[in-house]
Amino acid sequence: MLALRNFSDDDMESIMNSTVAVVGAGGLGSPALRLLTAIGFGKIRIIDRDIVELSNIQRQTVYNTQDIGEPKVEAAAANLQMLNPNVEFDPLCISIQEDNAIDLLKGTDIILDGLDSFKARRVVNWASIDLDIPYIFAGAVEYYANLSTFIPGKTGCFACVMGEAKDNPDNTCAQVGVTPTLLSLAAAVEVNEAILLATGHKPTLENRLMTIDSGTLTFDFFDIGKSDECPVCSKSVRTDVTKTNDITATQLCSQSFNVSPPKIGKIDLNEIAQILDQSYSIKSTERSVLVNLASGEKITLMSSGSAIIKGVDTAEDAIRLYKLILSKNS
Ligand SMILES: [Zn+2]
Known part of the structure; x- marks a missing residue:
């Protein structure tokens, strides 16, 4: 990138000093993660x-067939670390929700959308x-994608553009697919915005909504603004989110659950592995401990304290x- 016109050593330095949160490591998150890593975001x-x-x-290009059954964040971090050993990864296997979103996103410079629900x-x-x-929004289904970059205090927000729109259960990736x-294409645009934000340039999708129709290869742009009636960005932000102090379990595909503690932290996997090894059949890696119970259940425990239970x-x-x-650990 250093040979590029309008790109300086200082720009590269800024990228290396940036922290990006990629929320969702699926179809959009995968190609975005590969680009962010190769480019060298810190x-x-x-x-x-x-x-x-x-x-x-076939579309989540950060994974290999050996990763099947592994937690996505751990598999992605391991694969991406091989692509660029200089990038520091912070894999968090958890469902983002109202009561944990602030903790999960705090300390990052840019939020990049890899999600699949409103x-x-x-x-x-x-x-x-x-x-x-700043929040780089992207949504993609079938042959269509929408993108915009929302900068708090400067542009409108996701709620300004989408209003009360809700998830349509008949129009999900699972129902109609996504190419x-x-x-x-959409992930490349998102990372392009991340580069502009990290280097202090004006994002090209600031106050603009981009639509992509990959069926006809049509790219359209619409000027968008802030809605004075927006319940999210035009009022003082609500701070009344109730935090649960309970362990939460979110259902994934059939017969598996993500279980997360109320506070994501770091647990000592080596120590836990040594203790669990006395009672269970376990397989330990640098980032996770797989516990096979005699009754057939499998528990993958991660250093963040979360687990996937099958x-x-x-x-x-x-x-x-x-x-x-x-x-067993206490
Ligand atoms: Zn708004």
Whole structure:
């Protein structure tokens, strides 16, 4: 990049000093993560609650077939570390929600959208305004993508543009699919915006909505602004979010759950592995400990304190096993 016109050593330095949060490590997040890593953003926080499945691989290009069954964030961090050892990764296997969004995004410079639901984007939008962090929005389904860059205090926000729009259960990626090439196009635009933000330049999608139709290869741009009636960015931001002090379990695909403690921290996996090894069949890696229970359930415990639990039917069962495993540590 240093040979590029209008790109200086100082710009590269700024990129190396930037922390980007990629929320969602799926179809959009994967190509974005590869680009951010190759370019050399200093620190990348990867937030995703899910595990890698075979059906992901054709578009979620940060994963290999060996990663199937692994937590996405851990697999992504391991693969990306090989691509660029200088980047620091912070993988957080958790479902982003109102009560944890501030903690998850705090300390980052740029939020990059890799999500697949309006519901999660609303949470990210609100947190970006509360934390005063720019939010690069992208959404893609079938052959169509929408993108914009929202800068708190300067532009409108996701809620200004989308109003009350909700997720349409008949129009999800799972229902109508999404073309992998569209995801790469949209992710490249997102990372282009991240470069402009990190280097102090005006993002090209500031106050603009970009639409992509990859079926006809049509790119359109619409001027957008701030809505005075926006319930999110035109009122003082609400600070009344109730924090749960409970362990939460979110259902993933069939028979697996993400279980997360109320506060994400760092746990000593080596120490836990040594203790669990006395009672269970375990497989330990640098970033996770897999516990195979005799009754068939599998628990992947990560250094953030979160776990993916497979082979249980209910959230209660998932939390019970999580507590059982961690009780050995105390
Ligand atoms: Zn707004």
